[in-house]
Amino acid sequence: MQVQTRAEKLKLASAARREQGKLELKRQILEAAAHLFSTNGYEDFSLRQVAEAIGYSPTTIYLYFKDKEELLFVMAFEGFRGFGVALQHAYDSAPPAERIWHIGRAYVDFALANPVQYRLMFMQRSDYLARPAPECYTDFIDSFGVVTKAVAEAMKRGEIKLRDPQETATLLWVNVHGLASLVLTNSHLTPENIEPLFHWMMQMLQREMSV
Amino acid sequence: MQVQTRAEKLKLASAARREQGKLELKRQILEAAAHLFSTNGYEDFSLRQVAEAIGYSPTTIYLYFKDKEELLFVMAFEGFRGFGVALQHAYDSAPPAERIWHIGRAYVDFALANPVQYRLMFMQRSDYLARPAPECYTDFIDSFGVVTKAVAEAMKRGEIKLRDPQETATLLWVNVHGLASLVLTNSHLTPENIEPLFHWMMQMLQREMSV
DNA sequence: TGACAAGATTAACAGTGTTAAGTAAAATTG
DNA sequence: CAATTTTACTTAACACTGTTAATCTTGTCA
Incomplete structure (x- = not known):
């Protein structure tokens, strides 16, 4: 050279x-x-x-x-990025035994703090989830992967029962997404008054995973 | 006269x-x-x-x-109507002790059988849920009410633990909606392969309600 | 028959996403 | 430094969209 x-x-x-x-x-x-x-x-x-x-x-x-669609997709993708970061942060900053709980908390908190983005990402244009990431967004965190990892490790540590980690993570996901999207939809459920429901839900999941 | x-x-x-x-x-x-x-x-x-x-x-x-919005709303509302009928039918046709399970089944089945409508109703335009019914649609079944009723009655019969029926129904709703919307979103989850997850989920809920 | 009302249409407006052609300035080259 | 090419952007136009106002048609009624 x-x-x-x-x-x-x-x-x-x-x-x-x-x-x-x-x-x-x-x-x-x-x-x-x-x-x-x-x-x-x-x-x-x-x-x-x-x-x-x-x-x-x-x-x-x-x-x-390229077109309106791509602009919207990139906007959604920035949401996915932030979402992944939030879940990863929850994973990193929690003691191993409390990771699953913290991730659930982070999931719901993200939805409540970014309702417009959350709606776009998971409700209005959930089809974007199937789309490959735009180039230059290579440092992308797989949000569901974070949950799966936390679950698999908790299993290895013997904290929760051995099962298919993917399926267990899916059950968690079903619950947090169900709760989040319900709050964004139903005016009777507000960020303040879901706290008891959130706790109940997470305890149920924790119990279920132990049994 | x-x-x-x-x-x-x-x-x-x-x-x-x-x-x-x-x-x-x-x-x-x-x-x-x-x-x-x-x-x-x-x-x-x-x-x-x-x-x-x-x-x-x-x-x-x-x-x-009146305009495009109303046409869309009426379309969504016909979805709500059919949805309500489906849940009500599940309620009616099941033995009391199995009502909750049957309603859960009917919920998910409706979403899988009518994905386009379900998306419109609960994901793309979930804001329609807050809107009052169009006139002439007076014979309308409150879907969430069906769940709440089934729950309240199961409590009265002593089959499940006494709690706020509304909150218990919400936990059920969170799960079935979470599962349904996940299936419609995630290509890895298909109507066929969610059966184990559905059963696990419903069993978890049943256990949780009993405890 | 002639007035009237209901039901549908035409024409037009404002706004949208999108493409192709044009322009002015900056960068590159001989 | 002058000529040329590239770059970043704009203008003009097309094919749509939802929506409104004015118009036409047609069957009903006095």
């Missing part, structure tokens, strides 16, 4: 700077989109409004996202 | 016939809409396509439904 000439270096630097600018605008689009999405809702979310919000012409967005 | 003249009778009959015709066209619109909805999906569902399908101009639909 030979050293580059000064001109070549400059060229690369400038290219990098421009690339940086592109990334920043992409970021800006995503921010405006997320904001409009959370205020207007899924139904009234429009590309043209996003464009207007950032002061660009509508077609500019197509230079950064 | 005096007898009507022949002319008055005719008038009424003709008015009734026309009213009948209106109802039939409304029915026709709903059928075409349901069909297009289930083939094209929520995103690509359009009034103009519905109009074309039944051979009317787009604006005709506005003579029968």
Whole structure:
């Protein structure tokens, strides 16, 4: 490998700077989109409004996202990313014996703290879950995998009964998702008054896993 | 009250016939809409396509439904109606001691048999649940009420532990909805292979309610 | 017959996603 | 430094969408 000439270096630097600018605008689009999405809702979310919000012409967005669908997908995917981080954090920060409980807590808390995103991710466009991640999102945490891991390890430690970890994790998932989506749906269930139900549910699961 | 003249009778009959015709066209619109909805999906569902399908101009639909939103709502509501009927049937046709189990079964079966409607009702447009029923849909079964009733009666009979029936019903609901929506979302879970999970889940709930 | 009402249509508007052609400025090259 | 190419963006246009107002048609009634 030979050293580059000064001109070549400059060229690369400038290219990098421009690339940086592109990334920043992409970021800006995503921010405006997320904001409009959370205020207007899924139904009234429009590309043209996003464009207007950032002061660009509508077609500019197509230079950064293939189409509306992809912009929405990336928004959902940022949700999946944050969601995965939250579950992983719960896994990491809890004593092994309490991991499952903490993950359940983190799951529900995420839904309550990010209702708009949660709805998009798991209710309105749950089909996105089947889609492969967009390129450049390689450092992606498999949320369900976190649960499965916690379950499998608890089994290995003998804290819960030996079963198919995947199936056990699914039963957990069914419960936390069921509760979360019910709270986001039913006005009688509020973030405050679900606490007893959440505790009951988690205790039931814990008991069930032990037996 | 005096007898009507022949002319008055005719008038009424003709008015009734026309009213009948209106109802039939409304029915026709709903059928075409349901069909297009289930083939094209929520995103690509359009009034103009519905109009074309039944051979009317787009604006005709506005003579029968206030707007697209109401047509969609009525479609969802027909789903709620069928859903309520299914749960009620499960309630009626099962021996008292097995009612809860049967209702759970009916819940999940409905979701698997009517995935498109279920998605609309409880995932894509779960906000419809908070909306009051459209007039003329007065004979409406409160699905959650069926569960609550079954639970309350099982408590009275001493089959399950005394608790807040509403909260117990909610825990049941959380589970069946969680499972149903997961199956409709996750391609790894299919109507065939969830049977073990369903049984495990229901047994867990039954155990939990007894303790 | 002529007035009237009901049911449907046409035309139009505003807004949407999306594509192709055009433009101005910046970067690159000889 | 001038010429050329690339880049980032815009304008114009198309094919849709939901929705409204005005119009037409047709059978009903006095």
